[in-house]
Amino acid sequence: MGHPQQRRASHKLLAGIASLTMITGAAFIAAQAPASASTPQDASQASSAGQHTRHGEFPTLGHANAAKTATAATGPQTLSYGGGIDGIGVQSGHSKVYLVFYGSQWGTKSTDSNGNAKFTGDSKGGAGAAQQMFKGIGTGGETWSADLTQWCDGPNVAAGATSCPSNANFIPYQSGGVLAGVWYDNSAKSPAAASGHALGQEAVKAASHFGNTTAAANRDAYYVIMSPHGTNPDNYQNQYCAWHDYTGDSSLTGGAVNSPYGDLAFSNQPYNMDSGAGCGVGFINSPGTLDGWTMTLGHEWHEMMSDQNPAGGWTNNQSSSSYYGQENSDECAWLSPGTPGGAANVKFGTFGTYAEQASWSNDTNSCAISHAILH
Numbered sequence: 001m002g003h004p005q006q007r008r009a010s011h012k013l014l015a016g017i018a019s020l021t022m023i024t025g026a027a028f029i030a031a032q033a034p035a036s037a038s039t040p041q042d043a044s045q046a047s048s049a050g051q052h053t054r055h056g057e058f059p060t061l062g063h064a065n066a067a068k069t070a071t072a073a074t075g076p077q078t079l080s081y082g083g084g085i086d087g088i089g090v091q092s093g094h095s096k097v098y099l100v101f102y103g104s105q106w107g108t109k110s111t112d113s114n115g116n117a118k119f120t121g122d123s124k125g126g127a128g129a130a131q132q133m134f135k136g137i138g139t140g141g142e143t144w145s146a147d148l149t150q151w152c153d154g155p156n157v158a159a160g161a162t163s164c165p166s167n168a169n170f171i172p173y174q175s176g177g178v179l180a181g182v183w184y185d186n187s188a189k190s191p192a193a194a195s196g197h198a199l200g201q202e203a204v205k206a207a208s209h210f211g212n213t214t215a216a217a218n219r220d221a222y223y224v225i226m227s228p229h230g231t232n233p234d235n236y237q238n239q240y241c242a243w244h245d246y247t248g249d250s251s252l253t254g255g256a257v258n259s260p261y262g263d264l265a266f267s268n269q270p271y272n273m274d275s276g277a278g279c280g281v282g283f284i285n286s287p288g289t290l291d292g293w294t295m296t297l298g299h300e301w302h303e304m305m306s307d308q309n310p311a312g313g314w315t316n317n318q319s320s321s322s323y324y325g326q327e328n329s330d331e332c333a334w335l336s337p338g339t340p341g342g343a344a345n346v347k348f349g350t351f352g353t354y355a356e357q358a359s360w361s362n363d364t365n366s367c368a369i370s371h372a373i374l375h
Helices: 059-066 126-136 147-150 197-210 274-279 292-307
Strands: 028-029 094-100 110-111 117-119 179-185 221-226 242-246 265-269 344-345 353-356 357-363 366-368
Touching: 028 110, 059 094, 094 126, 094 197, 117 126, 117 179, 126 179, 126 292, 126 353, 147 357, 179 197, 197 221, 197 265, 221 292, 242 292, 265 292, 274 292, 292 353, 292 357
Parallel strands: 094 179, 094 221, 221 265
Antiparallel strands: 028 242, 110 117, 242 265, 344 353, 357 366
């Protein structure tokens, strides 16, 4: 199972946390250690009373910048393979991303000029941006996602490996977009502060809605549970900005989720524009309202692809490293635009340009905002 107690806390993009500590379970993105009250911080770095931990944390911006110093071919940021959980390490097929708008607070649904779902409760326009971004991955020659093509799983990959043999199951380049479906679940209001367990249950409902009722149908599926404005899913406020995990993780708040459809990869995607600069508003652009939103969506997708059932995929297993327990996007979180490996605007073919961050690349020993397509 590959260091089962190191599984990242649902890849949370954290806001307002000053120190980075290991979080077991899901993987978080945290906000920057505050140089000011407005800088983003890493939720994975908070371990005070009342805060649960997750595997795959996203460090604070200040922490991330201070630590990005590796130059050796193998160094403190090198990731290694966790051996898989339930036979799953990475998403080695074509990713199927399902966006789940969770709760009637999203408001009245209509359709925008791009054919995307639009909601009256989404004053910032996050819904359309998310749909366009996932439609655009792997189009127009974008190479932001190509970093993923170096990661692999399968019986020919040894636990602890730091590179992939030629006969491994590699993540393929995700040509033609990855958006597979959109569901507005307005059957009830989203809870004011949904637990991790409740979010996982919503993923199970979504799998049923989309007809993904076998483990095989969900092997390459990913359910993004998008909570509406004004809610505080998994008590993210002032802790993190998003996370990803899988339904079988016992460290979820409220416990593991029983899925009759196999393991389900899912994420907690709060309406993190509510957290302002703490979750990346204005990090690249001005006003940059959706900068942190799209960076978070991209961060969690990258980490899910390379570590689908945390931490059976690719994580940092070096206990002596300040990056210990982190995933590929965690290691490159909150690097300033214009610096090596810094966040940048990425063009996705005809689907628009969106703020994204880099992810760690073992084969180039760097935070890669662009990478060669290998598979």
